[in-house]
Amino acid sequence: MQLFLRATELDPNYAAAYGMAAYCRHRRRVWGWSDDLKGDLRALAHLARQAAKLGKDDPVALSTAGWVTAFDLRDPEQGAALIDRALSLNPSEAMAWWMSAFARVWLGEAERAIAHAQRAIRLSPRDPSIHQMHSAISSAYFASGKYEEAAKLAMVGLQVEPDYQPALRIGAAAYGQLGRLEDANRLILHLRELFPDITLSVLKDLLPYGPDHLAAHLDGLRKAGLPE
Known part of the structure; x- marks a missing residue:
């Protein structure tokens, strides 16, 4: 994150660096490594806006800005629109496809989410992030009440x-x-070995799921x- 931020200092118009810095802050927040959640949210919002503003023709900037907008800023519709723009610029961007898959889950579009994650897998079958693609499919199945399929894909x-x-x-x-x-x-x-502080109340505030999906998720975890 510090290196991406340094890149924006050296080149204030480097849109992808803003987006990747935002993604790093997102990961720090989600993985429980932040000691300033409100400050991180403010920084995330600023970085995502800069990435989207400066990166109108940059798929990496748009997809990472879309991810942060959908998840951290709780606006999956706008986030999905940014990711769609990234995919229109580069339909071969596997990362944008799995990001789109999760955003579609949060919008209640499970079938579309599965199709997008499967496309990411076809584009990059040996991707270091392939576990995220499988998890997007798992999440879509869960949101549809298909718990057997959700469990199977989670294990994949x-x-x-x-440790994902x-x-x-x-x-x-x-x-x-x-x-x-x-x-x-x-x-x-x-x-809980990995994240000792994780609880249902923490997840309730963190996850961007719709009300029914969130209730089922928390109930299953309970x-x-x-x-x-």
Whole structure:
């Protein structure tokens, strides 16, 4: 993040650096590494605006600005529009496709989300971020109430990256809803080893899911053993 910010100091018009700095701040916030959540949100908003403003023809700037707008700024419609613009400029940008997939989940467009994540996988089958693509599909299945499929895809993602928080959460919530509490609790134990402060109330404030999706997700995690 510091190097991306330094790049913006050296070139104030470097749109992609603003977007990637915003994405780094997003990761710091989501992974529980921030000691100033309000300050990070203000910085995220500024960086995303700069990326979108300066990067009208830059797919990386637009997709990262769209991701932050959808997730952290709680505006998935505007975020998805920015990511769509990125994809119109570069339809081969796998990162933008999986970002779009998650945004579509948050908009309640599960089938479209799955199609976008699958396209990301076809474009980059050995991508270091392929666990995020599988997790986007898992999240879409969960939002549709297809908990068996959600659990299966979460485990596919965890085979690639065993510590990936979203896959651990979605898998645990899906197993919780299926009544497979031993499997669910195993994932929760691992999640809490990585993130000791994670609770249902923290996730309620953090996640950008729609009301029904969020309620089902938290209910599954509650059944899996995540504390309030």
